[in-house]
Amino acid sequence: MEYLNDMALFVEVVKARSFRRAAETLGMPNSTLSRRISFLEKSIGLRLLHRTTRRIELTEAGQLYYERSKRIVEEARIAHEQLGEMVARPSGVLRVSLPVDFATTYLAPLLPEFAALYPGMDFDFDLTPRNVDLVAEPFDLAIRMAAPQASNLIARVIARLTPRLYAAPGYLEQNGEPHHPSELKQHQCLTMQNIGSWVLHREAESVETTVGSRFRGNSVAMIRRLAVLEMGISALPERVVMEELASGQLRRILPEWQLAATSVYAVTETRLLPAKTQRFIEFLRERLREV
Template structure:
């Protein structure tokens, strides 16, 4: 008897996450049922696909080859089904997205609500982190990251570019003075994401294309942008922040004619063949960001 596509899909999900429990969560069935059906699949084809132990599940050599072929078959079958469903109605299903919490909270908080209202049949799950994600094995439809996209065969789509400027509180500037040129930053407390050399060398570009490199220092480093902003608001120093996200608030732009090199923001996904729910989400986010000043279009400064 030939194995059913449903059982092949079960195997692909187990192989993706190296876990019966994880596959069961994705497909909404008990892990014991997943394990039993995979055993039946192995019996029907006469080949052991998985190594099982009390701690983990791993692919055999035959299982790895089977997974490499079946993963694309299962994905194409899902997409064919979803395309057929889309023709009969609006995009639907479970959408799993990973994006930085700072992006979600500063630029997209209202937009995510609007997306759910526009597409009521899409169930959204957002992972607000920047932890490493393997799009070929982790069950995400879209991953949004800030910075150069990885050169690893992953498909990407540019959503826009972020431009960082320098900001400080009025309290800090009253106490320490206002820097008039980039070299003056050497005498100031500068808030950074880490104390590593790269985060302590600031490359700034003027509107007419000049470049300055300044070695900065400060007593506080934080790897979370919202906390960096909060420290700036509390008068702890000068902090680089997205110009787009700094509408209103108590911080003042410092050295307004100087900015950091623009940083690309991209949507990453495992294949150009994507379900409709992922496609409309990417289009929606790009549409929302298009209205943010200095975010979309050609960078004004050298890429660096």
């Protein structure tokens, strides 16, 4: 496809009506430019320019080629500029796949600010626990609570969530309050599916303890609700239970202890992102930095 580059050079020569002036505009040696146009003529099999010591003139074939080439080069320039605008100025529809709990607790409160910053953007959110195919499906990015397994995907950490322990006052009155992580094995501990133990940290000290209850699930909202209903002890980030803490429905226990922080990832199929995706990831990373 080298001839496409030579076509653009040919258009510049015709516009300048001089190899020297065109070479100066293009920032290349005059001899190189002349050689490239000669190669173009040979590849076409027709002379495009009449060269004299003072000026150049288009041949009949050259006039036809110039009219066609000029439109192609202009279209390419416009396409390049429009893509550049996409990088510089966010616009269009942003399609995001993310878990429902993260969307309602963390993302929704931030959306009014982001939408006001970028009025040219619209949003399409798919709240689902499934791992969407970022290559085959029309998503700009996915937000996930674990790093992707696929090596062809790009994962950027946008937040770190630190779970702490909470229980309803009624549950603690009925079952007593633990004063050390080792006592948790004697309690109903509400966990996500496939989790059989918690590792709690206090400064440099760590304690792993077996946990379990009659209830397991894959929804943070359900675990929070069960905790409010006095069904057990939950391990959740503070942001998730702010309203329940303020109303007294839950209170923190073992306040010196916490679980290890878990990372939240913005996952994309490529590192080359349009402005709408770049700005969204940067915004979330900035606003969620203190979570």
